[in-house]
Amino acid sequence: MTVAIDRATGKRRGDRTPRPGLGRRLKDGYQKHWYAYAMIAPVAVVIGVLVLYPLGYGLYLTLTDANSLNTARTIGVNEIEATYKFIGLDNYADILWGPTAYDRFWSHFIWTIVWTAVCVGLHYCIGLGLALLLNQKLRGRTFYRLVLVLPWAVPTFVTVFGWRFMLADGGIINAGLDALHLPTPLWLEDTFWQRFAAIMVNTWCGVPFMMVSLLGGLQSIDKSLYEAAEMDGANAWQRFRYVTLPGLRSVSSTVVLLGIIWTFNQFAVIFLLFGNTAPDAQILVTWAYQLGFGQQPRDFAQSAAYGILLLAILIVFTSFYRRWLNRNEQQLAI
Amino acid sequence: MSTTTVPAPAPAEEGTASATPPRRVRGRGERSLGASLASHGLLIVASLAALFPIAWLVFLSLGPDKDDYLHPERIWSKMTFDNYAYVLQHTNFFDWMKSSLIVSLGTTVIGVMVAATTGYAVSRMRFPGYRKLMWVLLVTQMFPIAVLIVPMYQILSELQLIDNYLGLILVYCSTAVPYCAWLLKGYFDTIPFEIDEAGRVDGLSPFGTFFRLILPLARPGLAVAGFYSFITAFGEVAFASTFMLSDTKYTFAVGLQSFVSEHDAQRNLMAATAVLVAIPVSAFFYLVQKNLVTGLTAGGTKG
Numbered sequence: 165m166t167v168a169i170d171r172a173t174g175k176r177r178g179d180r181t182p183r184p185g186l187g188r189r190l191k192d193g194y195q196k197h198w199y200a201y202a203m204i205a206p207v208a209v210v211i212g213v214l215v216l217y218p219l220g221y222g223l224y225l226t227l228t229d230a231n232s233l234n235t236a237r238t239i240g241v242n243e244i245e246a247t248y249k250f251i252g253l254d255n256y257a258d259i260l261w262g263p264t265a266y267d268r269f270w271s272h273f274i275w276t277i278v279w280t281a282v283c284v285g286l287h288y289c290i291g292l293g294l295a296l297l298l299n300q301k302l303r304g305r306t307f308y309r310l311v312l313v314l315p316w317a318v319p320t321f322v323t324v325f326g327w328r329f330m331l332a333d334g335g336i337i338n339a340g341l342d343a344l345h346l347p348t349p350l351w352l353e354d355t356f357w358q359r360f361a362a363i364m365v366n367t368w369c370g371v372p373f374m375m376v377s378l379l380g381g382l383q384s385i386d387k388s389l390y391e392a393a394e395m396d397g398a399n400a401w402q403r404f405r406y407v408t409l410p411g412l413r414s415v416s417s418t419v420v421l422l423g424i425i426w427t428f429n430q431f432a433v434i435f436l437l438f439g440n441t442a443p444d445a446q447i448l449v450t451w452a453y454q455l456g457f458g459q460q461p462r463d464f465a466q467s468a469a470y471g472i473l474l475l476a477i478l479i480v481f482t483s484f485y486r487r488w489l490n491r492n493e494q495q496l497a498i
Numbered sequence: 499m500s501t502t503t504v505p506a507p508a509p510a511e512e513g514t515a516s517a518t519p520p521r522r523v524r525g526r527g528e529r530s531l532g533a534s535l536a537s538h539g540l541l542i543v544a545s546l547a548a549l550f551p552i553a554w555l556v557f558l559s560l561g562p563d564k565d566d567y568l569h570p571e572r573i574w575s576k577m578t579f580d581n582y583a584y585v586l587q588h589t590n591f592f593d594w595m596k597s598s599l600i601v602s603l604g605t606t607v608i609g610v611m612v613a614a615t616t617g618y619a620v621s622r623m624r625f626p627g628y629r630k631l632m633w634v635l636l637v638t639q640m641f642p643i644a645v646l647i648v649p650m651y652q653i654l655s656e657l658q659l660i661d662n663y664l665g666l667i668l669v670y671c672s673t674a675v676p677y678c679a680w681l682l683k684g685y686f687d688t689i690p691f692e693i694d695e696a697g698r699v700d701g702l703s704p705f706g707t708f709f710r711l712i713l714p715l716a717r718p719g720l721a722v723a724g725f726y727s728f729i730t731a732f733g734e735v736a737f738a739s740t741f742m743l744s745d746t747k748y749t750f751a752v753g754l755q756s757f758v759s760e761h762d763a764q765r766n767l768m769a770a771t772a773v774l775v776a777i778p779v780s781a782f783f784y785l786v787q788k789n790l791v792t793g794l795t796a797g798g799t800k801g
Contacts, residue, residue: 196625197623197625197626199623199703199704199705200619200623200625200704201625202705203615203616203618203619203623203704203705203708204615204616204619204620204631206612206613206615206616207612207613207615207616207635207675207676207679208616208631210612210671210672210675211634211638211672211675211676214668214669214671214672214675215638215641215646215672215676217653218646218649218650218653218672219645219646219649221649221652221653222645222646222648222649225648225649225652235652236655236656237655290544293540294541294544297537297540297541298541300537302534302537302538302541304538308541308544308545310784311545311548311549312541312544312545312548313548313784313787314548314549314552314780315548315551315552316783316787317779317780317783317784317787318552318776318779318780319729319732319733319750319751319775319776319779320733320735321733321735321750321751321754321755322555322754322772322775322776323551323552323555325555325754325768325769325772326551326552326554326555326769326772327551329554329555329558329567329765329769330551330554332567332568334568335567335568336554336567336570339570368547368548368551372548376787425639425640428642429640429641429642429643431642431643431735431736432733432735432736432751435735435736435739436735436755448642448644449642449643449644452642452644453643453644453647453736456644456647456648456651457647457651457740464648464651464652467644467647467648468644468645468648468649470644471642471644471645471646471647471648472645474642474644474645475640475641475642475645478640478642479637479640482636482637482640
């Protein structure tokens with residue numbers, strides 16, 4: 165254990181001293197840290213009430229057969245009592261290996277993985293390319309930067325509708341493709357093209373964040389490293405490979421993790437692009453939403469179970485990611 | 499610093515210098531004309547790709563007929579601002595604006611106020627439970643909406659808070675508060691803790707140090723956290739679509755969807771509303787975006 169100095173109080177902590185009894189430790193801890201606890205109290209309360217309590221309640225719901233027909237509700241002046249019952253882990257079993265589990269869960273699961281990987285890959289590569297271009301002495305650099313940030317500046321719910329107009333049958337994209345005598349796919353109806361369109365729109369929305377973050381990373385790389393590399397006769401590719409990429413490592417590991425989490429949870433793009441019309445293009449998040457709110461009767465229990473599964477996937481992924489980073493002696497910058 | 503797409507300028511010191519008349523040696527950072535043109539070309543293509551969908555939306559919003567998006571060439575001859583006038587006068591535009599602002603500003607204020615002391619505590623103090631708290635703050639940021647939406651819906655129904663601004667603000671706070679705490683920790687980390695020590699030496703309590711010394715210094719950080727909460731709450735779709743039921747309480751994210759229903763699609767009005775929403779929000783975004791990025795990526799968790 166390292167000895168660290170509490171920055172607010174100047175006290176050393178972590179010294180090995182004989183361990184006092186539990187009551188004594190609680191009292192000491194309270195006396196030493198009461199202001200810290202007082203300061204985190206507001207957030208602790210908010211997290212407890214707004215996150216942990218609903219989470220616990222949601223966990224309980226996943227163990228029941230709750231849907232909109234048997235939960236407590238008010239119709240006019242009549243209050244109807246909840247009648248759902250406890251069914252244990254049946255929801256999870258049904259989702260993961262019940263009949264038609266492939267169509268309901270696994271196909272969406274695979275699509276979600278593909279969606280996340282392809283989107284984040286494209287975000288990163290295009291973002292890095294543009295950041296490299298913008299990191300040169302170039303006339304009009306600020307102008308380019310401002311224009312390229314535009315997809316991030318305009319709220320997603322606005323731009324997705326713009327894309328919907330463009331992708332509609334008879335919209336500008338198909339008109340353009342037609343004029344070039346290329347095939348005109350049904351972007352919003354055909355499953356493959358729905359997925360293609362979703363990835364395209366999400367890529368368009370997500371590149372600016374990567375670009376700006378990586379540009380910040382590029383600008384913080386020490387210029388003398390490039391000079392040294394050039395003196396040693398490194399060509400452009402070698403300078404990129406052995407100076408730029410290592411210099412970007414900590415920014416990259418952070419933005420890639422953020423990108424993966426955000427893309428995995430991306431709701432607005434798919435929901436607004438397709439609404440309820442595209443069961444096969446739904447990723448797990450939007451699919452869970454559809455189960456819980458986009459159909460009648462609303463299947464609250466299954467929807468909540470999907471939510472818990474999604475969270476579990478993300479937590480497992482993030483812990484592996486952090487462990488992998490730690491093994492490579494990197495720190496996450498968030 | 500040439501790019502991946504550009505071939506490296508050939509090394510100029512090949513031993514030919516003595517024979518031939520002295521060639522102009524290219525300095526560092528200078529590129530050949532071709533490389534410059536290639537960079538500009540790529541950037542122009544990318545800029546057009548970034549600009550076009552939005553420009554197209556603006557263009558369509560000028561067409562008076564709801565099917566004009568299928569015949570864009572007809573818009574040129576009959577361009578008009580009628581859609582905008584109609585949206586402002588005959589739709590719930592201002593109701594939606596009011597809801598959006600109440601919800602976003604409410605989330606911002608509560609998020610920043612609640613999170614500020616915690617950001618400071620986790621930045622400066624090490625206490626039992628510190629790592630657990632940081633872990634919880636991290637995990638809450640990756641909650642998919644699907645985890646909380648069902649239980650929140652049930653709880654808010656019981657409390658009669660469905661279709662209520664306060665309900666939506668509370669839901670948004672579940673993500674905004676941990677996020678702000680995290681962001682503010684990053685900002686407080688950049689304030690030298692000699693300032694705290696000076697305050698302590700002069701006899702201030704930890705609370706006094708925080709409120710009198712650190713908080714005034716942290717204004718830019720508070721602003722960034724606020725901006726981020728605002729933008730997130732403003733653009734949120736899932737909870738707003740589910741929890742706001744009456745059309746005067748829609749936020750913009752829900753109101754825009756209401757133009758296209760199964761029976762009717764008033765795409766021209768939708769486009770006009772979208773443009774009206776996008777202009778102030780993007781202007782606001784441009785004012786703060788530089789800070790946003792530094793705030794997002796330069797937090798730093800050491801410990």
